[in-house]
Amino acid sequence: MNPTQGRISQTTERLSLALAGVVVIAIGFFAYASNRAFRVSVEQADSTHQVVDTTNALLSALKDAETGQRGFLLTGEDRYLEPYRQAIAQIPPELEKLTDIGAQPNRLEQKQRVDRLRPLVKSKLDELSETIDLRRSQGPDAALAVVRTDRGKAVMDQIRDGCAEIEAASYAFAEQQTVSARANAERTAFIAVGGSAGIFVLLALATLTIEKGTRRRQELIAALEDRESRLRNSSDWLRTTLSSIGDAVITTDGEGRITLLNDVAQSVTGWRQEDAAGKPLEKVFVICNEDTGEGVENPVSKVLREGRVVGLANHTVLVAKDGRRVPIDDCAAPIRAGSGKIDGVVLVFRDITGRKESEEAALRGIAELRISNAALMRANEDLNRFTFAASHDLQEPLRMITSYSQLLVKGYRGELGGEAGKCIEFITEGTRRMRELLADLLDYTRVAAEDEQPIEAVDLNRVFKKTLDACKGPIDETGATVTSDRLPTIQARESHFLQLFQNLISNSLKYRSERTPHVHVSAEKENGGVRIAFKDNGIGIAPEYHDQIFGVFKRLHGKTIPGTGIGLAICQRVVHRYGGEIWVESKVNEGAAFYFTIPGAQKGATAHEG
Amino acid sequence: MRGEPFRILLVEDNRADVYLMQKAMEDAGVKFELTVIEDGGSALEFVRGNGQYGGRAIPHLAVIDLSLPKTDGIQVLEAIRATERFAGMRVIVMSSSAVPDPRLKEEHLQVTRYIPKPLDLDEFLGIGAAIRGLLEGYASDSEQ
Numbered sequence: 001m002n003p004t005q006g007r008i009s010q011t012t013e014r015l016s017l018a019l020a021g022v023v024v025i026a027i028g029f030f031a032y033a034s035n036r037a038f039r040v041s042v043e044q045a046d047s048t049h050q051v052v053d054t055t056n057a058l059l060s061a062l063k064d065a066e067t068g069q070r071g072f073l074l075t076g077e078d079r080y081l082e083p084y085r086q087a088i089a090q091i092p093p094e095l096e097k098l099t100d101i102g103a104q105p106n107r108l109e110q111k112q113r114v115d116r117l118r119p120l121v122k123s124k125l126d127e128l129s130e131t132i133d134l135r136r137s138q139g140p141d142a143a144l145a146v147v148r149t150d151r152g153k154a155v156m157d158q159i160r161d162g163c164a165e166i167e168a169a170s171y172a173f174a175e176q177q178t179v180s181a182r183a184n185a186e187r188t189a190f191i192a193v194g195g196s197a198g199i200f201v202l203l204a205l206a207t208l209t210i211e212k213g214t215r216r217r218q219e220l221i222a223a224l225e226d227r228e229s230r231l232r233n234s235s236d237w238l239r240t241t242l243s244s245i246g247d248a249v250i251t252t253d254g255e256g257r258i259t260l261l262n263d264v265a266q267s268v269t270g271w272r273q274e275d276a277a278g279k280p281l282e283k284v285f286v287i288c289n290e291d292t293g294e295g296v297e298n299p300v301s302k303v304l305r306e307g308r309v310v311g312l313a314n315h316t317v318l319v320a321k322d323g324r325r326v327p328i329d330d331c332a333a334p335i336r337a338g339s340g341k342i343d344g345v346v347l348v349f350r351d352i353t354g355r356k357e358s359e360e361a362a363l364r365g366i367a368e369l370r371i372s373n374a375a376l377m378r379a380n381e382d383l384n385r386f387t388f389a390a391s392h393d394l395q396e397p398l399r400m401i402t403s404y405s406q407l408l409v410k411g412y413r414g415e416l417g418g419e420a421g422k423c424i425e426f427i428t429e430g431t432r433r434m435r436e437l438l439a440d441l442l443d444y445t446r447v448a449a450e451d452e453q454p455i456e457a458v459d460l461n462r463v464f465k466k467t468l469d470a471c472k473g474p475i476d477e478t479g480a481t482v483t484s485d486r487l488p489t490i491q492a493r494e495s496h497f498l499q500l501f502q503n504l505i506s507n508s509l510k511y512r513s514e515r516t517p518h519v520h521v522s523a524e525k526e527n528g529g530v531r532i533a534f535k536d537n538g539i540g541i542a543p544e545y546h547d548q549i550f551g552v553f554k555r556l557h558g559k560t561i562p563g564t565g566i567g568l569a570i571c572q573r574v575v576h577r578y579g580g581e582i583w584v585e586s587k588v589n590e591g592a593a594f595y596f597t598i599p600g601a602q603k604g605a606t607a608h609e610g
Numbered sequence: 611m612r613g614e615p616f617r618i619l620l621v622e623d624n625r626a627d628v629y630l631m632q633k634a635m636e637d638a639g640v641k642f643e644l645t646v647i648e649d650g651g652s653a654l655e656f657v658r659g660n661g662q663y664g665g666r667a668i669p670h671l672a673v674i675d676l677s678l679p680k681t682d683g684i685q686v687l688e689a690i691r692a693t694e695r696f697a698g699m700r701v702i703v704m705s706s707s708a709v710p711d712p713r714l715k716e717e718h719l720q721v722t723r724y725i726p727k728p729l730d731l732d733e734f735l736g737i738g739a740a741i742r743g744l745l746e747g748y749a750s751d752s753e754q
Contacts (some may be wrong), residue, residue: 161745391706402729402731403626403734405627407731410731435729
């Protein structure tokens with residue numbers, strides 16, 4: 001439930017209430033206005049009746065006066081004058097009454113009409129009194145003569161018209177008032193109905209809003225209760241977690257006073273929670289430099305000052321309550337309240353005695369390894385250099401022995417008989433073998449030497465062809481067939497692979513069986529590199545010798561098959577130089593398959609597919 | 611065929627090889643007058659005409675072994691090429707190494723031929739024929 005929402009619905013409530021008020025006031029106002037209009041129109045109806053009564057009374061009084069006058073004129077008896085006198089006394093008050101009747105606007109108009117009526121009435125009354133006087137003084141004829149002029153009748157007609165006019169005006173005004181009162185009443189009814197409907201809607205809205213508000217409050221209360229219980233749970237959970245954590249944990253308040261030590265912290269520092277609580281951190285967490293013994297700044301003060309996570313410098317030791325010195329590794333972080341204000345620090349550290357020891361041991365081990373590795377490399381280099389120099393320099397005296405023993409044979413062939421001839425033969429044979437051995441040793445050491453030949457793209461198909469040329473002699477002699485699949489191009493030194501191919505093929509020819517030798521070279525892609533196989537149908541190799549045949553000067557056969565025993569050692573050296581492996585799969589009398597791999601050879605190379 | 615023997619300077623410290631060279635040339639039927647110098651220092655003296663080599667004649671051919679004690683064959687060759695009188699002399703360089711010293715390719719040294727010392731006797735004796743070939747070319751050059 002967010003506060004904006006709450007504010008909005010509150011505003012709606014207030015607005016509905018104000019609107020309802022306005023509607024009620026409007027209804028009251030219009031009802032009042034309508035009522036007033038109705039009253040006015042009722043009053044007007046009353047005054048119209050009064051006007052009609054008064055004009056009738058006026059006209060009737062005038063008629064009574066005229067009737068009295070006629071009686072007197074005809075008889076001359078005074079008793080006829082009695083109604084005449086009564087009537088003329090009645091006429092002026094009736095006239096005055098007329099002017100006072102009706103509502104304000106129409107009363108003014110009526111007054112003007114009455115004022116126009118007044119001289120006519122006077123003229124009538126004058127005519128009546130004049131004829132009465134004439135009857136008395138000159139007799140009935142003179143009086144009747146005046147009557148016969150019809151002057152009185154004309155005036156009487158005018159008076160009647162004037163009265164009718166006053167009545168009509170009064171009726172018209174009353175009618176007008178009634179119409180406006182009806183309109184007013186209709187409007188009021190409409191406003192009352194509309195307003196009621198509006199109020200009903202507003203009431204409904206307000207009810208809904210109030211219900212919503214109630215629901216919201218209930219939700220808020222539930223959420224609050226939930227949060228409170230979760231907080232309670234999480235504080236329990238936190239306590240449990242802190243005490244079961246593998247690292248030592250100390251928490252402080254915003255002033256750096258200890259609030260909690262977990263179990264590990266208690267055992268590392270030697271302080272118990274109840275003794276440490278409330279103490280300043282530096283009393284309990286005493287640290288100094290491992291080498292100098294100088295005090296180190298307390299990380300908690302630093303956190304409180306800088307407000308960020310800080311770590312300890314290396315080589316820090318903790319001085320425990322009992323004086324033990326424990327190498328530790330730690331970091332401290334501020335605890336921030338919701339407002340962002342730092343209200344505590346959490347310090348996490350661990351005893352690194354074990355780690356330090358194993359680190360030191362590992363470092364010692366690495367150093368020793370490095371030394372012995374360097375020594376080994378040096379020894380290996382020395383050995384290689386020695387072998388090269390030896391095989392190179394040994395050639396010189398060997399050449400001498402060879403040349404001169406041959407010279408002896410050449411020069412004294414006939415003269416050297418028996419024993420001497422045999423001796424020369426052995427010398428010649430021994431030197432020949434030694435020459436081979438030295439030549440192979442030289443080849444072997446050259447594989448390891450950093451030579452000037454660059455690494456280039458070497459097409460193994462070309463290497464294969466060159467090998468066939470180099471081995472033409474033994475191939476022709478044995479009638480062998482040597483075939484190959486399409487081979488890949490690899491990044492290498494050609495001389496190395498010539499040696500490798502020549503050694504493997506001549507090996508197959510050397511260790512042939514009674515069958516016509518057949519050697520087949522094939523290649524396969526393997527893990528981004530290539531695997532090349534040389535398969536023959538020769539005498540095969542017993543599994544127990546599969547490893548040792550790659551050793552220097554290792555031979556399985558006596559002098560029946562010539563060889564120095566270094567060919568496969570050279571092969572292995574070449575393959576190892578390119579990070580590959582070489583091995584043989586074979587059984588006695590079932591031929592042999594030599595495999596070697598060159599990793600990464602497919603990069604920029606066109607390895608044979610399938 | 612010329613009657614005068616060819617003057618040949620052999621700079622070689624291995625007496626066995628000196629003997630074999632002599633034998634090779636004899637077998638090839640080369641008529642020669644051999645001056646053998648066994649170390650680089652003496653070879654330099656010879657080139658410069660110092661001391662006992664004061665009245666030396668210019669050889670028709672020099673055969674120099676590269677691996678000599680103290681001053682090596684290359685230095686001797688440098689001295690030869692630096693001396694005007696010897697400038698046009700043919701020089702065979704020999705070595706027991708199968709791989710020729712890369713310095714031998716330098717143009718100013720004008721190596722006429724590089725021959726690794728063969729391990730086989732017959733091949734060694736074959737050098738005699740190669741020398742004869744060179745000298746015959748030399749003879750026809752000088753007769754012109």
